Amino acid sequence: MKVARSLFLIIVAGLGFFIGILLTIPLAWFSRDKTRVYQRSARIWAKLLAFLSGIPVTLQGRYHVPRKQTVVFVSNHQSAADILLLLAYLPVNFRFIVKKELFKPPFFGWYLKKAGYLSVERGVGEKAHRLFSEAQTALKSGESILIFAEGTRSRDGKLQPFKRGSLLLAFRAKAKVVPVAISGSFHILPAKTYIYNVVPVRIKIGRPISLEKYGTDYERALEDIHEIIAGQL
Secondary structure, three states: OHHHHHHHHHHHHHHHHHHHHHHHHHHHHOOOOHHHHHHHHHHHHHHHHHHHHOOOEEEEOHHHOOOOOOEEEEEOOOOOHHHHHHHHHOOOOEEEEEEHHHHOOOOHHHHHHHOOOEEEOOOOHHHHHHHHHHHHHHHHOOOEEEEEOOOOOOOOOOOOOOOOOOOHHHHHHOOEEEEEEEEOHHHOOOOOOOOOOOOOEEEEEOOOEOHHHHOOOHHHHHHHHHHHHHHHO
């Protein structure tokens, strides 16, 4: 049963993605904000898959998301399913900052670029500077950003230490941080398998946090937000 269900979802995901591309390209062609068209298309695709997956999701703290202010969402990362679930359930448009490997697959990588998602390369000075510049431009233009602060998926489902540079963007841009905690998604799609499990997931959104109160104490800001997300799990 699990194999058949997983195969069905993979087929629907693939077909939905390519049909979505065919519909989105002409819509984007006639739009002034092409990036936003691709982002909205991705959200529709994610909502469809989330619905068909049958995974029960509880969203808490929706009212904490500012409607007229750009923010940096900072989330833990338990599973590959997190990207799909956050696209489907966070109530605003945003740009992901994701590892560069996701931009390599044909068509999918092209779509990520069209949607304005940002690629992060660890330990590369010049490209890291370009990432900061692109992300700050997005924030100034009215688009929020989402960062997986652990840098990669958790191997055991537990919250891992944050990468030291994960909040530098928000710190330098003086943007408010909205902590997001995902619980339960680790068991949906275990590593190195395409067989998914229907398990309940909770997404808890915390109150926006102003980093200005930390002054130049970046390390304390990093520790505090880590503790806040740990407390939401």
